[in-house]
Amino acid sequence: MKPGIHPDYHPVVFKDSSTGDAFLTRSTATSDRTIDWSDGNTYPLVVVDISAWSHPFWTGTQRILDSAGQVEKFHRRYGQRKRGGAS
Numbered sequence: 001m002k003p004g005i006h007p008d009y010h011p012v013v014f015k016d017s018s019t020g021d022a023f024l025t026r027s028t029a030t031s032d033r034t035i036d037w038s039d040g041n042t043y044p045l046v047v048v049d050i051s052a053w054s055h056p057f058w059t060g061t062q063r064i065l066d067s068a069g070q071v072e073k074f075h076r077r078y079g080q081r082k083r084g085g086a087s
Helices: 067-078
Strands: 010-016 022-027 034-036 042-048
Touching (some): 022 042
Parallel strands (some): 010 042
Antiparallel strands (some): 010 022, 034 042
């Protein structure tokens, strides 16, 4: 690696704003806020809106869209396009 061209890669705590869950990882993200972690050290705190603890896919609250019903509704409204070669 070339010295002086890479951002600082350091420990950072990410906290989910809706659930309050937090995890410690390494990142180049920076923040003015800090948090005292369970290991006794103080780390920068980055608050995120969505994480695995609150994302609908991972929590099982994801809605499944009825795409087949929407296609049928479109065909009823506008008719089916006829397939054919170029004239």
